[in-house]
Amino acid sequence: MDKILIRGGAALKGTIPISGAKNATLPELAATLLTSEKVYLTNIPHLADVTTMLELLGQQGSDLTIDEKLGVEIDNRGINNFCAPYDLVSTMRASILVMGPMLARYGQAEISMPGGCAIGSRPVNLHIQGLRAMGAEVSLGDGYIRAKAKRLRGAKIFLEPVTVTGTENLLMAATLADGVTILENAAREPEVVDLANMLTSMGAKIQGAGSSTITIEGVDELHGTKHNIIPDRIETATFIIAAAITDGDITLTNTQSEYLTVPIEAFRQAGIDIDLKDDGTMRIRKGSKLKALDIQTSPYPGFPTDIQAQMLVLNSVSKGISTVTETIFENRFMHVSELQRMGADITIQGNTVRVRGVKNLIGAPVMATDLRASASLVLAGLAANGDTLISRVYHLDRGYERIEEKLLALGADIQRLSE
Numbered sequence: 003m004d005k006i007l008i009r010g011g012a013a014l015k016g017t018i019p020i021s022g023a024k025n026a027t028l029p030e031l032a033a034t035l036l037t038s039e040k041v042y043l044t045n046i047p048h049l050a051d052v053t054t055m056l057e058l059l060g061q062q063g064s065d066l067t068i069d070e071k072l073g074v075e076i077d078n079r080g081i082n083n084f085c086a087p088y089d090l091v092s093t094m095r096a097s098i099l100v101m102g103p104m105l106a107r108y109g110q111a112e113i114s115m116p117g118g119c120a121i122g123s124r125p126v127n128l129h130i131q132g133l134r135a136m137g138a139e140v141s142l143g144d145g146y147i148r149a150k151a152k153r154l155r156g157a158k159i160f161l162e163p164v165t166v167t168g169t170e171n172l173l174m175a176a177t178l179a180d181g182v183t184i185l186e187n188a189a190r191e192p193e194v195v196d197l198a199n200m201l202t203s204m205g206a207k208i209q210g211a212g213s214s215t216i217t218i219e220g221v222d223e224l225h226g227t228k229h230n231i232i233p234d235r236i237e238t239a240t241f242i243i244a245a246a247i248t249d250g251d252i253t254l255t256n257t258q259s260e261y262l263t264v265p266i267e268a269f270r271q272a273g274i275d276i277d278l279k280d281d282g283t284m285r286i287r288k289g290s291k292l293k294a295l296d297i298q299t300s301p302y303p304g305f306p307t308d309i310q311a312q313m314l315v316l317n318s319v320s321k322g323i324s325t326v327t328e329t330i331f332e333n334r335f336m337h338v339s340e341l342q343r344m345g346a347d348i349t350i351q352g353n354t355v356r357v358r359g360v361k362n363l364i365g366a367p368v369m370a371t372d373l374r375a376s377a378s379l380v381l382a383g384l385a386a387n388g389d390t391l392i393s394r395v396y397h398l399d400r401g402y403e404r405i406e407e408k409l410l411a412l413g414a415d416i417q418r419l420s421e
């Protein structure tokens with residue numbers, strides 16, 4: 003298993019591009035199942051989770067052509083397998099995203115039940131309830147969700163709590179349903195909007211994406227499209243923090259700052275100087291002294307849970323005492339004990355942590371536990387005195403494209419050790 007070794011202390015300097023958003027790519031690859039015409043997606047990030055989704059489509063009979071320009075052409079004329087097996091779903095929970103499209107277009111889907119994961123139990127009851135409301139027969143047994151429907155029908159569905167992939171699954175299913183579907187308390191994430199834009203370009207009739215009520219009028223069929231995936235806002239935020247905590251000066255290209263309004267406001271309050279340009283570039287420097295900031299995660303447009311772990315590192319090296327409250331996932335503080343081993347002064351009280359800024363973090367051997375936790379350990383390693391050896395970096399590869407290459411290009415002392 004690969005490890006990453008970082009010798010902390012180098013100020014990051016230079017320019018790097020932000021990759022396409024993982025959380026838009028996964029539902030959009032699943033959405034290609036809704037048509038037998040070719041779909042061409044560009045700005046696809048090169049990530050382990052994307053490879054897993056491509057493998058899943060391949061197993062189902064998709065013909066995939068990947069080109070040099072980060073594009074993938076998907077031809078789904080040969081779909082003949084409607085199962086998402088345990089080995090793929092257990093590596094990536096987002097495999098559940100094929101359930102809605104499969105059921106809508108082929109009348110059947112068999113998906114291995116996603117289990118718990120490092121950040122909590124993560125149920126999929128809302129995906130199932132929504133499809134049942136649309137007339138699907140759904141049964142659960144021997145670890146599988148089996149769903150059938152002659153043709154789904156429109157329904158009014160209230161989602162509580164707000165669920166991103168739940169909204170996306172039902173949105174995709176509703177595009178081919180008979181009648182109108184209304185999703186209430188829908189997720190408003192930019193990735194949901196990007197998916198809706200792609201579906202609209204395939205002929206779907208969708209209104210309200212980006213608000214908490216999405217109305218979908220089902221159509222008989224969808225056609226092929228070309229779609230360019232939006233930039234990854236979580237990767238962008240991670241590099242903003244990396245620049246600030248290393249006293250760096252970096253420029254990020256291919257960004258979309260409007261997807262990060264709340265975090266950027268928070269980062270500025272914390273003392274980070276962020277200069278937004280019209281052409282999608284962003285220049286980041288540490289402005290004044292970094293100040294610790296109280297944060298509470300919430301669904302979009304609030305502060306993303308996917309930046310909570312990285313925020314703990316920023317607060318750990320900032321002046322003052324802060325609290326960070328996690329409201330989305332019940333067990334998303336696995337990184338705290340590793341950060342403590344690097345000298346961070348953090349205490350957990352229920353779903354809130356209290357962080358007292360320290361002068362310096364200290365390099366140590368640490369273990370990544372989930373995707374965003376791994377990113378926080380990389381950040382801590384960049385800012386720390388001495389060497390940090392991060393093991394289990396396969397978590398990192400799920401969501402960050404070539405992170406060590408990008409950091410190396412910015413002058414970090416970082417290397418991947420393959421065993």
Ligand code: UD1
Pocket residue numbers: 024025028096123124125126127128129130162163164165166167168307308330331332
């Ligand atoms: C997505 C993102 C993930 C992000 C998360 C929250 C993708 C591929 N992943 O995950 O990066 O951290 O949103 O922003 O887009 N819930 C239920 N029942 C359900 C579904 C969800 O109770 O059927 C609960 C979850 O346990 C959690 C909350 O809803 O407490 C939000 O989860 P959800 O938005 O569904 O997360 P994902 O879509 O899995």
